[in-house]
Amino acid sequence: MRLLQWFCFFGIFSVSTVIGQAYVGEVMYRGSYEYIKIVVSEADTLVSFPYVDGKASYPLKNKGASKFVFLRKGAPWNLRWEPVTSPSKGTITYSGQEQSITLWKQLPPLAESDLASYEGVFEDSTGQRTVIYAGNGYLHVMSPYSERTMSLKPIGEQLLWTVSGALWEFHPQDGMYRVQLRNNTSRTLQSLPPIKIEEHWIPVGSDTLFAKVFYPPQSHDAAACLVLPGGGAVGMKNYEYEARYFAAQGLVSMIFDKSGNGKSKGEGNFRQQTFSEKKAQYIALYHYLQNLPDVDANRVGVHGPSEGGRLALMMAGALPDMAFVNATAAPIMSMREGQLYAVAQYHRNLGLSEADINAVVALWNDYYDGILNNNIPTSVIARANSFRDRHERMFLPPNSTLVPAAPSAEDLTDRTVVRDLSQIGCPVFLQYGENDERVHASASLQNFKQHIAPNVPYRIEEYPRANHSFMTPEFEISHGYLDDKLVWLQQIGILKRTP
Numbered sequence: 047m048r049l050l051q052w053f054c055f056f057g058i059f060s061v062s063t064v065i066g067q068a069y070v071g072e073v074m075y076r077g078s079y080e081y082i083k084i085v086v087s088e089a090d091t092l093v094s095f096p097y098v099d100g101k102a103s104y105p106l107k108n109k110g111a112s113k114f115v116f117l118r119k120g121a122p123w124n125l126r127w128e129p130v131t132s133p134s135k136g137t138i139t140y141s142g143q144e145q146s147i148t149l150w151k152q153l154p155p156l157a158e159s160d161l162a163s164y165e166g167v168f169e170d171s172t173g174q175r176t177v178i179y180a181g182n183g184y185l186h187v188m189s190p191y192s193e194r195t196m197s198l199k200p201i202g203e204q205l206l207w208t209v210s211g212a213l214w215e216f217h218p219q220d221g222m223y224r225v226q227l228r229n230n231t232s233r234t235l236q237s238l239p240p241i242k243i244e245e246h247w248i249p250v251g252s253d254t255l256f257a258k259v260f261y262p263p264q265s266h267d268a269a270a271c272l273v274l275p276g277g278g279a280v281g282m283k284n285y286e287y288e289a290r291y292f293a294a295q296g297l298v299s300m301i302f303d304k305s306g307n308g309k310s311k312g313e314g315n316f317r318q319q320t321f322s323e324k325k326a327q328y329i330a331l332y333h334y335l336q337n338l339p340d341v342d343a344n345r346v347g348v349h350g351p352s353e354g355g356r357l358a359l360m361m362a363g364a365l366p367d368m369a370f371v372n373a374t375a376a377p378i379m380s381m382r383e384g385q386l387y388a389v390a391q392y393h394r395n396l397g398l399s400e401a402d403i404n405a406v407v408a409l410w411n412d413y414y415d416g417i418l419n420n421n422i423p424t425s426v427i428a429r430a431n432s433f434r435d436r437h438e439r440m441f442l443p444p445n446s447t448l449v450p451a452a453p454s455a456e457d458l459t460d461r462t463v464v465r466d467l468s469q470i471g472c473p474v475f476l477q478y479g480e481n482d483e484r485v486h487a488s489a490s491l492q493n494f495k496q497h498i499a500p501n502v503p504y505r506i507e508e509y510p511r512a513n514h515s516f517m518t519p520e521f522e523i524s525h526g527y528l529d530d531k532l533v534w535l536q537q538i539g540i541l542k543r544t545p
Contacts, residue, residue: 253312363466
């Protein structure tokens with residue numbers, strides 16, 4: 047009976063093509079194209095604008111043959127739509143403005159066993175390169191045309207759609223793509239030789255670090271980049287994104303497991319290592335990368351996010367032959383200063399009062415004093431315990447007067463990243479998210495500009511609405527995050543410019 051009701055509700059729809067079906071497209075809204083999605087279920091039909099309204103959705107109601115309406119934030123939007131074929135054409139009207147729209151029937155995800163046949167590096171006639179790769183069971187594209195990384199949604203036989211409005215048609219017999227952009231221009235992309243990935247075991251002191259080296263399609267006498275990890279134990283796979291992109295654009299790139307993490311072997315453990323000890327390890331890896339076959343030792347640089355950005359800058363101050371440094375979300379200050387900023391921002395997001403936030407920051411400041419003095423007072427722990435029932439997600443010192451192994455007193459006060467900026471001689475590219483709540487971007491940039499040598503070329507980019515991981519609220523990597531790296535590397539002569 048419910049299926050019959052739905053058939054009557056939509057009139058023109060057939061039950062087999064409607065229930066459980068999703069339709070995707072885009073609408074011009076407030077001067078830009080926005081992703082629109084319509085999902086039909088047995089319960090209702092919902093319209094959403096995932097990149098504008100987040101998780102909000104609006105029931106679609108029938109007004110007659112091919113005529114529908116939904117209320118978005120109290121305002122009526124009218125839809126004329128006949129989804130008999132895919133693509134299906136229609137119009138959408140809001141605030142008295144009508145526009146034509148095209149909606150595509152989204153097909154089920156491609157079988158995971160088929161994804162590899164779609165992957166690769168592809169180049170158009172202008173030399174622009176596209177990377178298509180599989181991740182979490184879906185295809186993704188690093189597109190030079192929209193400067194975005196997006197999922198590829200199946201909408202037909204070897205036909206894929208992205209939220210930039212582009213259509214990607216795969217020709218498996220030729221190993222090529224034809225892409226039609228929103229402005230109706232098209233490009234043909236030919237496949238390049240695949241990125242070759244080698245596994246290396248690298249002796250560094252008493253440890254043996256596990257690394258992966260990504261070789262570009264043409265790797266003779268190539269520039270190279272050591273991709274450092276950020277803080278914590280998120281794992282090497284988290285940094286394949288940049289490594290894969292660098293390799294696609296012509297750089298040999300290397301990622302690795304930290305001491306005591308992943309497949310690395312030995313007694314060392316990154317959790318007990320100071321910044322200076324990590325820097326020494328990473329410098330050894332840098333020299334290892336320089337000496338690999340097919341690498342131009344004079345064109346080797348370092349990329350690092352967060353803690354890796356700090357260490358990339360510290361390395362650049364110690365290595366006069368470094369060719370470039372790209373530091374992202376880098377705390378250019380002491381660890382203590384950075385942690386107190388992050389503590390305040392974290393608790394502000396929890397909704398604590400400013401008085402409580404200031405009290406928690408003061409608590410952590412005193413706790414760090416205890417680490418520096420090798421004596422954590424019981425009064426500090428008592429103050430921490432008085433907060434433990436305020437909010438279950440509060441970040442507080444542990445209920446112990448034992449001095450922790452980490453953070454160390456040395457790291458808390460280490461300002462090498464600031465002090466040695468004057469020793470850097472290579473070009474520097476700094477990238478920050480506008481909404482980074484873990485790193486004090488403005489204070490870091492102030493320190494950088496005050497201490498960097500006046501003759502060093504540098505570029506700074508801040509990405510709107512992006513967080514510490516360069517993700518926007520729509521869970522997209524910031525537009526231009528990768529392409530800005532490429533343009534900069536071309537500008538400083540590490541890579542050749544495309545025509």
